[in-house]
Amino acid sequence: MSTANDELEGKHGVQSLEVGMSILRAMATGRRSMMLKDIAQAAGMPPSKAHRYLVSLIRSGLVEQDRLTSRYDLGPFALNLGLVALDRVDRIRLGLLAINDLRDLTNETVALSVWSEGGPVVVRWERPRRPITVNVVTGTSLSLLRSAGGRVFAAWLPERQTEALIGRELDSGRTPAGVRSMDDARALLAQVRDAGLAILTGDYFARGVEAAAAPVFNFKNEITMAIAIVGVEGSMDLSPGGATLAALRRAADDLSRRLGVSPAQD
The missing domain is CATH 3.30.450.40 (GAF domain)
Known part of the structure; x- marks a missing residue:
């Protein structure tokens, strides 16, 4: 049985997911690997906040980080999603x-x-x-x-x-x-x-x-x-x-x- 809170959440969506998507969108339009400060600026949020989301995105495979340059780029799961979408x-x-x-x-x-x-x-x-x-x-x-x-x-x-x-x-x-x-x-x-x-x-x-x-x-x-x-x-x-x-x-x-x-x- 659904509650009023469930119904309200269903209408408004999940804000944290939307924030994460804004980071992915910023990275996708960047056309190359990016530094944290550049991602934060493109996504319109403080670097500390962007970093927290990037950690979760890395764990999910949507983002990866180059240990030598510290730059971030789209990860293997993001690339797989893109290929599947294009195929369809x-x-x-x-x-x-x-x-x-x-x-x-x-x-x-x-x-x-x-x-x-x-x-x-x-x-x-x-x-x-x-x-x-x-x-x-x-x-x-x-x-x-x-x-x-x-x-x-x-x-x-x-x-x-x-x-x-x-x-x-x-x-x-x-x-x-x-x-x-x-x-x-x-x-x-x-x-x-x-x-x-x-x-x-x-x-x-x-x-x-x-x-x-x-x-x-x-x-x-x-x-x-x-x-x-x-x-x-x-x-x-x-x-x-x-x-x-x-x-x-x-x-x-x-x-x-x-x-x-x-x-x-x-």
């Missing part, structure tokens, strides 16, 4: 949720693509609530140079994975204006990396369409998906400081974090 992540399910939210926010067609043996493939798209839209067919293979999603994959994948496909596009002659050689393609993809996303307002593989795409990374900082916003040419604000591209960047960054990418540190 359903990236496509999370991607579908992300493009659904982005569609609602921008009222534009939004597509999710992944890499396959034959190049990027659209696995899902969400249609906006407006009379004139661009329909994206699930299963469509994307051009590496004439689609925004394709350019994103070509920009962040190792060249050994994309060189043959890009070569075939160059040989076919169906390439963007000014791209006639592998060096031209490399220069184009370098611009995509510098911008952090791909914007295509002309030379799209489908007529009268424009698009922008952003990369989604996994916990290894490898590109794993691309999110693209697609619209009728001239209908979207694709200016660098516009709301559309800002929403696209946020969606891709948020999804990358859910897949294990750590937030950028100052």
